[in-house]
Amino acid sequence: MNDLRATVRLQLHAGFTLDDAAARVPYFARLGLSHVYASPILKARPGSTHGYDTLDYGCVNPELGGEDALRRLVACLRAHKMGLIADIVPNHMAVGGSGNQWWEDVLAWGRDSRHAHFFDIDWHAFAPWMHGRILVPFLDRPYGKALKDRMLRLGLDAATGMFFVHHHEHRFPLCPRDYGAMLSGVRAPPGLCEELSALGADHLGAEDTRTQACRHALSRLVAWSGSEAGQAAIAALLDQHDPTGACGRTRLHDLLERQSYRLAWWRTTPDLINWRRFFDITGLAALCVEHEDVFDAVHRHIIDLYADGLIDGVRVDHVDGLTRPASYCHRLRQCLSAVRHLRPPTAPDSLTIHVEKILHEREHLPSSWNVDGTTGYDFMDQVSAVLHDAAGTAVLDGLWRDHVSDSPTFAMTEYNARYLILRNTFPAEMLGLRTRLAMIAAADIDTRDHGMERIGVALQALLVNFHYYRTYFSENGHERHHADHVTLNVAAKAARSDLLPSYHDVLEWITTILGRTGGQDAAVCNAQERFEHLTAPLAAKSVEDTAFYRYGRLLSRNEVGSDPARICLPVARFHDENLRRHRMFPDTFLATATHDHKRGEDARMRIAVLSGIAGQWHALVNRWIVGNAHCREHRMMPDRADELILYQAMLGAWPLEPWPDAAARQDFQERMAAWQLKALREAKRHTSWTDPDAGYEDACRVFLDRLLDPALSGAFMTDMHTLVGAIAPAAALNALAQVVLRCTLPGVPDLYQGTELWDFTLVDPDNRRPVDYGLREKSLRQATSLRQLATRWRTGEIKLHLLHRLLAFRAEHPLVFQAGSYEQVEVSGPARKHVIAFVRRHERRSLLTVVMRHSWGLFPSPNDLSLETDMLVQTHLVLPVTGRGSWRSILHADRNHEENGNLSLSFLHGIIPVECLFQDG
Numbered sequence: 001m002n003d004l005r006a007t008v009r010l011q012l013h014a015g016f017t018l019d020d021a022a023a024r025v026p027y028f029a030r031l032g033l034s035h036v037y038a039s040p041i042l043k044a045r046p047g048s049t050h051g052y053d054t055l056d057y058g059c060v061n062p063e064l065g066g067e068d069a070l071r072r073l074v075a076c077l078r079a080h081k082m083g084l085i086a087d088i089v090p091n092h093m094a095v096g097g098s099g100n101q102w103w104e105d106v107l108a109w110g111r112d113s114r115h116a117h118f119f120d121i122d123w124h125a126f127a128p129w130m131h132g133r134i135l136v137p138f139l140d141r142p143y144g145k146a147l148k149d150r151m152l153r154l155g156l157d158a159a160t161g162m163f164f165v166h167h168h169e170h171r172f173p174l175c176p177r178d179y180g181a182m183l184s185g186v187r188a189p190p191g192l193c194e195e196l197s198a199l200g201a202d203h204l205g206a207e208d209t210r211t212q213a214c215r216h217a218l219s220r221l222v223a224w225s226g227s228e229a230g231q232a233a234i235a236a237l238l239d240q241h242d243p244t245g246a247c248g249r250t251r252l253h254d255l256l257e258r259q260s261y262r263l264a265w266w267r268t269t270p271d272l273i274n275w276r277r278f279f280d281i282t283g284l285a286a287l288c289v290e291h292e293d294v295f296d297a298v299h300r301h302i303i304d305l306y307a308d309g310l311i312d313g314v315r316v317d318h319v320d321g322l323t324r325p326a327s328y329c330h331r332l333r334q335c336l337s338a339v340r341h342l343r344p345p346t347a348p349d350s351l352t353i354h355v356e357k358i359l360h361e362r363e364h365l366p367s368s369w370n371v372d373g374t375t376g377y378d379f380m381d382q383v384s385a386v387l388h389d390a391a392g393t394a395v396l397d398g399l400w401r402d403h404v405s406d407s408p409t410f411a412m413t414e415y416n417a418r419y420l421i422l423r424n425t426f427p428a429e430m431l432g433l434r435t436r437l438a439m440i441a442a443a444d445i446d447t448r449d450h451g452m453e454r455i456g457v458a459l460q461a462l463l464v465n466f467h468y469y470r471t472y473f474s475e476n477g478h479e480r481h482h483a484d485h486v487t488l489n490v491a492a493k494a495a496r497s498d499l500l501p502s503y504h505d506v507l508e509w510i511t512t513i514l515g516r517t518g519g520q521d522a523a524v525c526n527a528q529e530r531f532e533h534l535t536a537p538l539a540a541k542s543v544e545d546t547a548f549y550r551y552g553r554l555l556s557r558n559e560v561g562s563d564p565a566r567i568c569l570p571v572a573r574f575h576d577e578n579l580r581r582h583r584m585f586p587d588t589f590l591a592t593a594t595h596d597h598k599r600g601e602d603a604r605m606r607i608a609v610l611s612g613i614a615g616q617w618h619a620l621v622n623r624w625i626v627g628n629a630h631c632r633e634h635r636m637m638p639d640r641a642d643e644l645i646l647y648q649a650m651l652g653a654w655p656l657e658p659w660p661d662a663a664a665r666q667d668f669q670e671r672m673a674a675w676q677l678k679a680l681r682e683a684k685r686h687t688s689w690t691d692p693d694a695g696y697e698d699a700c701r702v703f704l705d706r707l708l709d710p711a712l713s714g715a716f717m718t719d720m721h722t723l724v725g726a727i728a729p730a731a732a733l734n735a736l737a738q739v740v741l742r743c744t745l746p747g748v749p750d751l752y753q754g755t756e757l758w759d760f761t762l763v764d765p766d767n768r769r770p771v772d773y774g775l776r777e778k779s780l781r782q783a784t785s786l787r788q789l790a791t792r793w794r795t796g797e798i799k800l801h802l803l804h805r806l807l808a809f810r811a812e813h814p815l816v817f818q819a820g821s822y823e824q825v826e827v828s829g830p831a832r833k834h835v836i837a838f839v840r841r842h843e844r845r846s847l848l849t850v851v852m853r854h855s856w857g858l859f860p861s862p863n864d865l866s867l868e869t870d871m872l873v874q875t876h877l878v879l880p881v882t883g884r885g886s887w888r889s890i891l892h893a894d895r896n897h898e899e900n901g902n903l904s905l906s907f908l909h910g911i912i913p914v915e916c917l918f919q920d921g
Contacts (some may be wrong), residue, residue: 005034018069022076029080032807053094083312091321092278095285108173110260120276134261137269161218186233279537307339309347319355373588377561385569392614400553403640410565417546418464433530458507461495474528476519549683552645556607575824582746582822593752600759603652606731612856631706637699675762729860737851743806757796790864829875844921852913872905884921
C-alpha cells in the first residue's frame with residue numbers, strides 16, 4: 001500500500017455520494033493520486049451539501065449511502081492501492097431543526113441533562129432571568145408575535161412519548177416532569193401523572209440512557225396515546241394549548257416559561273446568546289471535547305472506522321475552535337494509535353492527522369501538536385504571493401485610493417471591520433468576557449476600581465488590534481507561550497494608541513491577566529478561554545467574511561490565509577518557508593484550492609497578472625468608470641468600491657473563449673449575480689444578510705446585467721474580451737507554475753475536485769458545482785505530448801496532463817519527496833528575477849524544478865505559451881557537477897541536457913516554460 005503521496009478533496013452530499021466517489025476511483029488512481037480526502041461522512045442535517053452540520057457522531061450519513069457505501073468505496077480504493085482521509089468536525093454540531101438527541105436532551109432537562117456539559121453553555125448568564133436557562137433564538141419573529149400568529153404549536157411524538165413545541169422546521173422538547181400537570185385535566189391512566197411529575201435528576205439522560213423509571217413512564221404514555229381514549233385525550237390537550245385564543249396562548253406560554261430554555265426571535269442572538277457557536281452561526285453549537293466523555297462520544301465511531309480499516313487518517317476542522325487544541329491533537333493521535341493493531345491486513349499501517357488552521361504571516365504550526373501538518377492555507381498564500389509582482393503595488397494603491405477614500409488601506413479596512421463585527425455580531429460574547437474580567441478585578445484590592453466600563457473600553461481596543469486567530473495561554477505548558485506573549489503585547493501596543501492615557505493601566509492589567517501562565521486560577525483560565533474563543537470567530541468574520549469583500553486593491557490576494565496588504569512574497573522568503581516546511585512538516589498538505597476559497601485557483605492566477613500591468617489596468621478601469629455610467633440605474637449604485645471589485649471578479653471568471661450562445665452568457669450572468677449578492681452582503685456596507693437593502697442590491701444587479709448585455713454595454717464587453725485574451729497566456733503560465741510547485745515542493749499536493757482543468761470559479765456555492773468527470777477521464781485517456789497540448793492550452797487539458805506527469809513521477813520515485821533534501825538553486829543573468837528553481841535530492845537521484853514567474857514581461861506566445869526571449873539563453877542555473885550523467889525531462893520524453901555547473905535556461909525554448917529535470921546516477 002502506498003504512503004500518503006497526493007490527495008483529492010471531494011465534497012460529498014446526496015447528489016454525489018460515497019458510491020459516486022467509488023465510481024471515480026479508477027480515474028483518480030490513473031491520475032496518480034494516493035488518497036481520497038473526503039468532506040465529513042457522519043450523519044449531518046438532511047439535505048446538507050457540505051456535512052459540517054453533524055447531527056449524529058455515531059453513524060455514517062445515510063444520505064451518502066451509509067456504512068455499506070463506505071465499505072464499497074474503501075474496497076474500490078484498496079483495489080487501486082489508495083487510501084481514505086476523512087474530515088471530522090469535533091468543534092461543533094448542528095442544533096435547531098430536529099434530530100440532535102444530545103441538544104434536545106439538554107433543552108428538555110436543562111442543567112440536569114447528562115449532556116449539559118457537552119455544549120459550552122453559560123448557565124450564569126449576565127441577565128438574571130436567563131440564569132439556569134438556555135437562549136433558543138430560532139423564531140422567525142418576536143416571541144409574543146409568534147404566539148399570537150399561531151407559529152408555536154404543541155405536538156406529541158407518538159414514537160417516543162415526548163411533547164414538542166413546533167416552529168417551522170424546529171422542534172423544542174418539553175420536560176417530561178411537566179407532563180403530569182399537562183395530563184391531569186384529560187383523564188390520563190391512573191398513576192401516570194404522578195409517575196411523570198415525580199421524575200427527578202436521577203431519572204434523566206438521553207433516550208438510550210434514561211433510567212428505568214423514566215423509560216417506564218414514557219412507554220406508558222406512548223401506549224396510552226395510541227389507544228382510542230388516549231388519542232381523544234391528547235387531541236383535547238393540544239386544543240387546550242392552541243394559541244388561537246387567549247386562554248390557549250396563556251397555557252402555552254406558561255408551559256414554555258417552565259422550561260430550561262427561553263424561545264426568542266433570531267435577532268436577539270447577538271445581545272443575548274449564552275452559549276458558544278461556530279463563529280456566528282446559531283445553527284451550529286460549540287462542543288466541549290476537552291471533557292473526556294465528550295471526546296469519547298464525538299470520536300468513538302471515527303476511531304472504530306479507523307480500527308476497521310475504513311479510514312486511514314483524519315482532517316480536523318477548525319482546530320482553533322477547540323478549547324485546548326494541543327491536548328486534543330495528542331489525545332486524538334493516542335486514541336487512534338491505540339487501535340492501530342486491530343486494522344485488517346488489507347489496510348495500510350499508517351495514520352495521518354492534518355488540522356485546518358489559519359496561520360498569520362509570521363506564525364507557524366507548533367511541532368508539539370503531534371500532527372502531520374495543516375490543510376494548506378499557508379502554502380496557498382505563499383505560492384500565490386511569490387507569483388505576484390511587487391512592481392505594481394504603488395499604481396494599484398493609487399487606483400484604489402483615488403476612488404475609495406474612506407478605507408484606502410487594508411489595515412484601516414480590517415480595523416473598521418473588526419470594530420463593526422465586535423459591536424454588531426459578538427456583543428454578548430464581549431459582555432461575558434468583560435464580566436469575567438471585572439469579577440477578577442473586584443477580587444483584588446489593587447484592581448477593584450477597574451470598573452466594567454473602563455475594562456470594556458480597553459478590551460475592545462485590544463480585540464480590534466489583535467490580528468492572529470488566537471493565543472493558547474489556557475493550555476498549560478504550551479510551546480507557543482513566548483510567541484503568544486509577543487502577539488498579545490503587539491496588540492496591546494497598538495491598542496494604547498486608540499485609548500486615552502487614563503485607560504492604559506487597565507489595558508496593561510488585562511494583558512497581564514490574559515497572558516498569565518500556570519493555570520492554577522480557575523477564574524483567570526475561564527477569562528483566557530473566553531478571549532481565545534472570541535478572537536478566532538472575530539478574525540474569521542471581520543477579515544475573511546467582511547474586509548475581504550470591502551477591500552479591492554487586488555482581489556487575488558484576498559484569500560483565506562492571506563494578507564491582502566502584502567502583494568508579493570520575495571523568492572528568498574519563499575525558499576525559507578519551503579525549507580522550514582521540509583524540516584518541520586514534510587507531510588503537510590499543499591493546497592491551491594479548497595471548498596472555502598474566495599475564487600478559483602486559475603482565476604486567482606489571472607488576476608495576479610494585474611500586478612504586472614498595473615498601469616494598463618489603471619487606465620482601463622478609469623475609462624470603464626466613465627464609459628459605463630450609462631449602465632447605472634442610480635448615479636452612485638454601485639459605489640466605486642463595489643464597482644472596482646466587480647470588474648476584478650468578472651476578469652477572474654471571464655471565459656477564455658467567447659460564449660457559444662446566449663444561454664452560456666446567461667449562465668455566466670447568473671453566476672456573477674449570485675456572487676455579487678453574496679459579496680455585497682458580506683461587505684456589510686450598504687446591505688447585509690441580516691438587514692438587506694433591496695434598493696441597493698437591485699441597482700447593482702441592473703448594473704451587472706447591463707454590462708453583460710451586448711446591446712447596452714458599449715465597449716465594455718469588447719474591452720474585457722480583449723484584456724482576458726491579452727493576459728491569458730501569462731495567467732496560464734502562472735497557473736501551470738503553481739501546479740508544478742505544488743507537486744514538487746516539500747509537502748503533499750492536494751487537488752480540489754475538478755481543478756485538473758482550468759478553474760475560474762467564484763466563492764461557494766459556485767466552487768462546489770458538479771464536476772464533469774467524464775470530460776476529464778476522456779482527456780486523460782488520450783495520451784499526447786505536452787507540446788501538442790500547448791497548442792490548445794485554452795481547453796485546460798495541458799494542466800491535467802502536466803499534473804498527471806508530475807504525480808506519476810512522485811509515485812515512481814516517492815523517496816525523492818519523502819526523504820529528499822530541498823536545495824535552493826542560485827540563478828544568474830537578466831531573467832533571474834523571473835525564475836524559481838530548486839533541487840530535491842535523495843541518494844543518487846535528483847529532481848531539478850524550474851518555473852517562471854512574472855511572465856507578462858517575457859511575452860509568452862498566445863499560440864503555445866512558449867518564450868522566445870534571448871534572456872533565457874543568457875540566464876543560468878548554478879548547479880554542482882556530480883558526474884551522475886545528463887538531466888532528462890520528466891515532462892518531455894525527447895529532451896535531455898548535459899550536466900553543467902552553469903546550466904543555461906535555453907532548455908526552456910520551444911516549450912511551456914516550466915520544467916522538471918531528473919538525474920538518476
